Amino acid sequence: MWIERAALAAELPAAASLATRELAELLASLGFPVDAVEARPGTEVLDVDITANRGDAMSHRGMARDLAARLKAPMAPLAPPPTPEGAPKVPVHLPDPGCPIYATALLTLGAGETPEAVQAFLAALGASPKKLPAVDASNELLHRYGHPTHAFDADRIHGAVTVRRAVAGEKLVTLDGVTRTLAAEDLVIADERGPIALAGVMGGEATKVTEATRRVLLESAWFEPRTVRASAHRHGLHSDASQRFGRGADPAMASVARDLLVQRLQAWAGATLEGAWTAGALPATVPTVTLTADLLTRVAGEPLSLAEAAGTLEALGCRVTTGSEAMAVQPPTWRHDLGIPEDLAEEVLRLRGYAAIPSVLPPLEGPPQPLAPEYLQRQALARRLAHLGFHQTVTYGFVSPEMDASFAGPLGTEAHDDPEKRTLANPLGVEYSRLRRSLVPSLVETARQNRKQGQREVRLFEIAPTYRGLPAGPEDTWTVALLWAGERWDGDPESKPALVKAKHLHGVLKDVCLPGTDRKVRVLDEDAMVVTELPLSYFRRPDARIIPTYMPHSRFPAVERDLSLTIPTNLPWLRMHGVVREALKDSALVDLTCADLYQGKGLEPGSKSWLLRLTFQAMDRTLVSLEVEAWMASALAAAEALGAKLRA
Incomplete structure (x- = not known):
């Protein structure tokens, strides 16, 4: 996320005195590493990494909160004049718990445009100003305070506004011009004609603000994070709004952001307020969390006083009641990630500084536990196969459906396999969309690459899990696969290379497998390649004695x-x-x-x-x-x- 220095200083005046390098190091010490610093016209911006659990930090004010707590410096107040509320001009219905509060206002726009300073601020952050005050003000508030808002063309809305679940198959043309078919799980903003926005993700084309817009209906709501994340993923639509709502926005900002948006439109565009109202109420507050002195000491690795911890948490916006052995902490509305005592202890250490944590070894409470027999078996087998001239490989556990269909898998796993039960819901790509049922396709591809690079003989093995798709889900089986490709000649000009390698591979399996097991070797036409794939249970345990035939060696030259x-x-x-x-x-x-x-x-x-x-x-x-x-x-x-x- 881009942070502009001047906007950060507007929220935290103490940040103005920090050099850029000092500010970057301070952010990194708080857990927000700075990837880059760029000079933009008239200002400087920092590219800051924000972890997925810190949606509250995805704004200039959110970042300023953590800096203020570390620097023990005051922040600029955020108290816009409250917008007087009255009877709803447009009825708003909230039948779905995915939207508990919806603050709105109806305004008539006058003459005016977005101030140059605001346009420069948006341009510095990579957001193109639209020169439409209602749109630019919404974008500016999002980047400055982290709460997404939206403006509808009020004259294009028909009847009451309802936040509801979509009817499966309903259509919505979003602001990006794409017609989207909605699912029953999608939360939408709808009027009497149908959906006009995908809640928390993106507005609709039919009610967007244009140069011809004269009246706007504002939206400043709070949407349940999981619902927004699911809709954004379902439609492949990851907007600035969905990133913030999906990570957890501050519900208490709904009415504040509405008031800020009204204030800006009145100042920038000479807007006249026709009415403001709020539907619903704030969701339940975050439960109080109890942090004991013993847990704080255990997490910190050294004694820390509850008084010091209370001061740190209060600087982050928590309400703290301290006792002799524990404290009751009420996290602020914007910190949904503080849900258990360990979260609070980690926040104390983060603000205190990780460098202050002593470097001590944990006490040893007894002898180490023995290694699992299956692990020892895999290690011993890998060493033995390496001694026999094979090279161990590690390949991806995900394959394409085409590769998956080319081999049936190890012996005993052919039946009762449903490939759909091994298919990923959110793969990186089609080529990595399925848990593999066989190691052989990956080994074959590796052998091909080695042969293309000029390797005359390739001997590979892999020990890894393969999977079967069962009704209850995928089941893994530790599997061993061996491959032999390329040149191999036993000195007989009339022998077939593939059969020679198959014979030698049978000898290898006889050496490492349990007696009486079925040891099938498959000969492929390509490159005289031979492969075998067997469950790990077919192989000797590490404690099994292998007594090789003694062959004396001459000390004299041949x-x-x-x-x-x-x-x-x-x-x-x-x-x-x-x-x-x-x-x-x-x-x-x-x-x-x-x-x-x-x-x-x-x-x-x-x-x-x-x-x-x-x-x-x-x-x-x-x-x-x-x-x-x-x-x-x-x-x-x-x-x-x-x-x-x-x-x-």
């Missing part, structure tokens, strides 16, 4: 040699593999693979080329060239016996 051979096309790899290994059974051969397969130009008809890679390593010594060359000669002789030739 030696690699290649044989480039031309062989008959019909010679199978397993035949070549078995014959060469048999010929070298007494050697130090540890691995034999086909490193490359070539079937192209330059070869004789009916032949193909294999590049055999042989790895030798002894457990007790470093190999020498003579013995390696002898073994290679034996390997070549065995291959030639099968019709192979050394390729030039």
Whole structure:
């Protein structure tokens, strides 16, 4: 929200002596960080963050209240001359509790226009002045005092004004020119012909004030916050008024804002008051809250006197009655967020200054609680899969309906799933509109991105909840998904990459899953990709012992040699593999693979080329060239016996 320095000083004269940097730091210490400071023609404005629970601070006077309490400085009085009330000129009916009070007045406009200073004030805050006194005065009051008001063209209103719920299907053209279909939950201002405004959100096009308007009917009411928030969300219409009413405006300002608006129209436009009246009454006051000395000390972390706390709360506008061990606090009408004792204690600390809170460690009341077995299982499984060469990923828990439909989810969760029970009511976008029932679509998308970036082989896993839509709502299940994509070759030129990866993935699952569980692996056509998705309950607990087969390791270097051979096309790899290994059974051969397969130009008809890679390593010594060359000669002789030739 934008705050203009001169307007702030008009509410709190002490603010005029503060440098801009000092003012920004003071606001931040009160919980209102300043995002930016900008110079506007003739003034300076601050962009201040306001939390959602502080609707009372969304005005210059509201911001001045907190500053005045911190600075212990007086504020400018707000006491407009009361407008004399009489019999209603236009009947106002309030059958719905969503609007308990409605203050209004009927005026005939004279000659005059919005003062230049007010136009400059609105322009500095980014609100374009309309040069219509009734409209500009309403906007100026909203920014200065935080209470939205509205002016109707009185000659366009037919009969009595009623604040009621809409009839489902009723139409209203709002001031933005959009025709809106109303729901039965919407609160509207209506005359005898139908809705003329969406209560607390926006006025209607049919009764707006124009240059031709001669008589205006003012509206200064209080609307129930939840009703306004729901209507604004339902119609995607978030106005300055709905932001303030939706966060909780001050009901006591209804008649005061009406009087201020009348005063401005009389001064600016030479308006003549035909009558003023108020329908309804103020809603019930906020209940008294009791703050004990013990709770104040516990929240503060050090002893604080009730007398000091009472002074702070009174500076914020509370009425306080102090006893020996507790105080009874009546929050002001504009502070609807002060509802429990902890709220009051936090206000005392906020005004006192967070820097004054001592830095002490809380007392330890016993040994830490043991970690949950499910958490330990997830941690142990993640470590084990990482040791097996997989990379853990964390993806969004929300997906698009298209992604959601592409996979059924982990085993055992296919039935009894209603996607609508997993659909968000207020998603960030269609692509994040549904709680996922499967981890696989997100892993597939992650693998695609890695492959596009040049990653030759991608091995991913994720451990996260998936969801089923049940009649009572979504139910979560901890799920494990693994994906293997890209290049993977076991040295057999005739094997299919996807089947090779599926075989290896089955081996991984055998290592980490409980015996006897159903471990299905799905082969996708894309990129020879294989995936599996299983409930976490299928996997071993962290206390389950895994006894791997011991494989001794040589401390001596390995030696690699290649044989480039031309062989008959019909010679199978397993035949070549078995014959060469048999010929070298007494050697130090540890691995034999086909490193490359070539079937192209330059070869004789009916032949193909294999590049055999042989790895030798002894457990007790470093190999020498003579013995390696002898073994290679034996390997070549065995291959030639099968019709192979050394390729030039």
